Amino acid sequence: MAANLIAAGYHLTVYNRTTSKVDPLVAKGAHRAARAGDVAHPGGIVVSMLADDASVRALVAGEDALAEHLAPDGIHISMSTVSPATTRELAEHHASKGSVMVAAPVFGRPNAAQAKQLRICVSGSSEAKAKVRPILEAMGNEVFDFGENPEAANVVKLAGNFMIAAALEAMGEAVTMMRKSGVDPGAALEMLGKTIFAAPVYQGYGPIIAHGRFTPAGFRLPLGMKDIELVLQTAREANVPMPTASLLRDRFVSAIAKGRDEMDWSAIALGAADDAGIKE
Amino acid sequence: MAANLIAAGYHLTVYNRTTSKVDPLVAKGAHRAARAGDVAHPGGIVVSMLADDASVRALVAGEDALAEHLAPDGIHISMSTVSPATTRELAEHHASKGSVMVAAPVFGRPNAAQAKQLRICVSGSSEAKAKVRPILEAMGNEVFDFGENPEAANVVKLAGNFMIAAALEAMGEAVTMMRKSGVDPGAALEMLGKTIFAAPVYQGYGPIIAHGRFTPAGFRLPLGMKDIELVLQTAREANVPMPTASLLRDRFVSAIAKGRDEMDWSAIALGAADDAGIKE
Numbered sequence: 350m351a352a353n354l355i356a357a358g359y360h361l362t363v364y365n366r367t368t369s370k371v372d373p374l375v376a377k378g379a380h381r382a383a384r385a386g387d388v389a390h391p392g393g394i395v396v397s398m399l400a401d402d403a404s405v406r407a408l409v410a411g412e413d414a415l416a417e418h419l420a421p422d423g424i425h426i427s428m429s430t431v432s433p434a435t436t437r438e439l440a441e442h443h444a445s446k447g448s449v450m451v452a453a454p455v456f457g458r459p460n461a462a463q464a465k466q467l468r469i470c471v472s473g474s475s476e477a478k479a480k481v482r483p484i485l486e487a488m489g490n491e492v493f494d495f496g497e498n499p500e501a502a503n504v505v506k507l508a509g510n511f512m513i514a515a516a517l518e519a520m521g522e523a524v525t526m527m528r529k530s531g532v533d534p535g536a537a538l539e540m541l542g543k544t545i546f547a548a549p550v551y552q553g554y555g556p557i558i559a560h561g562r563f564t565p566a567g568f569r570l571p572l573g574m575k576d577i578e579l580v581l582q583t584a585r586e587a588n589v590p591m592p593t594a595s596l597l598r599d600r601f602v603s604a605i606a607k608g609r610d611e612m613d614w615s616a617i618a619l620g621a622a623d624d625a626g627i628k629e
Numbered sequence: 630m631a632a633n634l635i636a637a638g639y640h641l642t643v644y645n646r647t648t649s650k651v652d653p654l655v656a657k658g659a660h661r662a663a664r665a666g667d668v669a670h671p672g673g674i675v676v677s678m679l680a681d682d683a684s685v686r687a688l689v690a691g692e693d694a695l696a697e698h699l700a701p702d703g704i705h706i707s708m709s710t711v712s713p714a715t716t717r718e719l720a721e722h723h724a725s726k727g728s729v730m731v732a733a734p735v736f737g738r739p740n741a742a743q744a745k746q747l748r749i750c751v752s753g754s755s756e757a758k759a760k761v762r763p764i765l766e767a768m769g770n771e772v773f774d775f776g777e778n779p780e781a782a783n784v785v786k787l788a789g790n791f792m793i794a795a796a797l798e799a800m801g802e803a804v805t806m807m808r809k810s811g812v813d814p815g816a817a818l819e820m821l822g823k824t825i826f827a828a829p830v831y832q833g834y835g836p837i838i839a840h841g842r843f844t845p846a847g848f849r850l851p852l853g854m855k856d857i858e859l860v861l862q863t864a865r866e867a868n869v870p871m872p873t874a875s876l877l878r879d880r881f882v883s884a885i886a887k888g889r890d891e892m893d894w895s896a897i898a899l900g901a902a903d904d905a906g907i908k909e
Contacts, residue, residue: 433810456825468824493820495812504810505817508803509825512796515873519795522871523788526860529867530713530784532775537785540773544748545736545789548828580806587809589905591802592876593795625869 350398350428350488353465355379357487362388389418389425394481398428401575402435409439409450420447424477426484428453428469430510432579433500434586440473440499449477452499453485454506458567466490472502507583510576514597514617516550520558521618525625535559554615563612563619573614574601630678630708630768633745635659637767642668669698669705674761678708681855682715689719689730700727704757706764708733708749710790712859713780714866720753720779729757732779733765734786738847746770752782787863790856794877794897796830800838801898805905815839834895843892843899853894854881 351363355377363371364382375381382388385408389395395415399405405427409415415425416439425443427436427450436452443450451473461467467489471478475497485492495501524534538555546555557563577598584591600617607623609616631643635657643651644662655661662668665688669675675695679685685707689695695705696719705723707716707730716732723730731753741747747769751758755777765772775781804814818835822828826835837843857878864871880897887903889896 468820470820491824493816495816498811500810501812504807504812505820508807508812508814508817509821511806512799512803512821512826515795515799515802516792519792519799519873522795522864522869522873523792526791526864526867526869526871527784527788529869530780530863531778532781532784532788534788536773536775537788540748540750540785541789541792544771545830546792546828548826548831550825551828583810584802584806587806587905589802589806589809589901591806591901593799593802593873596872596876621869621871625867 350396350462350467351379352377352463353488354396354484357483359484359487364388384413386413386415386418389415389423391419391421391423393419393423394426394484395419395423396426396428396484400429400572402431402579405429405431406435406439410442416443416446416448416450419443419449423448424481425450426453426481427451428455430454430506430576430579431503433503433507433583436500436503449474450499451477451481452502453481454502455489456506456509457489462488468493470495470502470505472496473499504583507576507580510573511580511591511594511597513550513554514573514577514614515593517554517558517615517618518593518597518600518621520551520555521621524558524618525621525627528622528627529625557613557615558618561619563609563616566611566613568614569610570601570604570612570614570616571610573617574598574605577601630676630742630747631659632657632743633768634676634764637763639764639767644668664693666693666695666698669695669703671699671701671703673699673703674706674764675699675703676706676708676764680709680852682711682859685709685711686715686719690722696723696726696728696730699723699729703728704761705730706733706761707731708735710734710786710856710859711783713783713787713863716780716783729754730779731757731761732782733761734782735769736786736789737769742768748773750775750782750785752776753779784863787856787860790853791860791871791874791877793830793834794853794857794894795873797834797838797895797898798873798877798880798901800831800835801901804838804898805901805907808902808907809905837893837895838898841899843889843896846891846893848894849890850881850884850892850894850896851890853897854878854885857881 361379440450455467457467469489472495527534641659720730737747749769752775807814822832
């Protein structure tokens with residue numbers, strides 16, 4: 350994503366906890382920051398992409414104090430998949446310090462990010478969104494605006510990831526039923542992926558699940574677990590029972606209990622096979 | 630489907646319990662049979678599309694005795710969505726009488742059938758499949774062969790319908806979470822249907838679920854209930870627990886309990902909204 354910004358002509362100051370990770374960007378002309386807080390200056394624009402809520406909170410309101418360093422009028426484009434509650438809290442913190450936070454979580458794996466094929470969901474102040482739009486467009490192939498409520502884009506991102514995980518579980522159950530009924534699940538998922546389910550989720554994960562190719566991981570299983578926890582937390586706050594999400598949570602817990610941490614999150618599909626007495 | 634066969638140049642003898650339903654076909658030159666058994670003659674080919682297992686069983690092995698009327702060497706193309714166990718039993722009955730049954734269930738709603746856009750899954754004897762292939766191609770836009778085992782195509786059809794129902798439930802839960810979190814579910818499902826879920830199932834049902842447009846029914850809810858029962862029965866025979874299918878069954882039972890029989894099967898998505906205290 351940073352490389353695409355450089356390619357689009359932006360001058361970047363970059364930071365990663367693992368210094369070596371920014372070396373390729375520095376080689377392309379980016380300036381290396383010694384600390385995360387150093388990427389920000391008053392009125393500037395900062396893009397963050399981090400692993401979890403705690404990391405984003407530490408960046409914005411902790412020692413790095415991004416919200417203060419960007420004031421007055423700087424914008425923080427928060428692209429991590431975090432809870433809507435965290436986004437709400439941090440957007441308020443930004444506002445209290447005189448800066449602005451825009452949520453812009455993405456759909457797409459690392460290869461999509463490289464190819465500038467990310468789908469970006471954005472929400473927050475209209476003025477800030479208009480200002481950062483060219484930056485988002487330099488990182489993705491389409492930007493979808495979900496309004497002024499800063500947490501809206503995070504809700505949509507979680508809904509999407511929940512729907513993907515639900516599709517993984519459904520494929521896992523269907524594949525197990527077909528396999529134990531003497532039917533080739535690979536051929537069946539291929540047919541479905543060409544017809545009524547002709548979408549990236551099914552075309553990408555169908556062969557992985559039918560043929561049990563869960564390594565190398567495109568998206569590690571514990572990250573999927575984190576997202577389902579965020580879904581259930583968001584649903585709990587809105588008083589929404591989500592039985593499929595609860596089932597998915599147990600599939601993730603069980604997959605981790607069985608030592609599948611290094612597999613792709615689609616390995617939750619093995620739960621149905623295990624339950625049906627199929628040995629790995 | 631029959632009209633497309635006539636358009637392709639086939640001379641049909643047609644039968645429906647409701648006589649008036651075949652009038653348009655008779656007007657196009659089809660011959661009207663007085664009883665179901667009368668559509669068959671020795672060595673002929675019969676296409677059947679019926680509502681449930683009992684109807685197909687009555688046609689093949691009951692008073693109508695299709696298996697006998699087709700002998701020797703006639704072929705019955707059974708296109709109904711029935712259980713693999715019924716197909717196995719009836720294929721054996723056909724064989725015992727000297728005729729052949731080929732399973733050819735379809736994906737596609739009535740409008741797809743009219744437009745010759747059905748996706749047809751076929752399984753059974755290779756010789757019989759080769760003979761009926763032009764007939765199948767006159768009714769659909771693609772034919773997928775799942776081998777010699779006559780019940781295989783029915784297993785695939787049930788797996789596909791299960792995956793559709795699982796997607797309906799996932800959309801129902803996601804839409805409810807979004808609505809109660811203050812996010813427009815219509816815009817979110819539209820985005821997902823253009824990107825990672827760019828497939829007919831999500832593009833077709835997404836707006837129906839987001840906007841609650843469950844009538845008129847494209848596929849009536851009790852028919853979906855029947856299919857999920859067939860999925861669970863097939864899974865039980867193969868010793869495969871399918872927790873998502875069990876959850877779906879309860880959603881269908883509840884929808885029927887609430888008087889939603891005349892709605893489209895996607896109205897199972899209302900279960901998540903009901904549970905979250907949303908009034909219709």
